[in-house]
Amino acid sequence: MTRKQYSKEFKLQAVMLVLMQQQPVAFVAKTLELHENSLYRWIKEYEQHGERAFPGKGCRDFITQSQLNLLKKENKRLTEELEVLKKFRVFLK
8 A cells, every 4th residue: 555645735735724723633634534643643734844844745854865875986986995095095005
């Protein structure tokens, strides 16, 4: 079973129903066929990040994940460079 993905616009509209129109979370979640915990998480993320919430395809960790991937690539490159330097250290003595 695959996880259902929601667009940024959908998440923002769901959050606005709760925050601006003061609809109960349980009612909005049931109406939109969501789990209440998902909606609470979206509200929390919106309150923390405002309009920058839900980047990418709506994934809350998209920015963090992309930064992590860049750091992993850089770490791999630096590790390879270090290995090369270790091999040539014998010739420098």
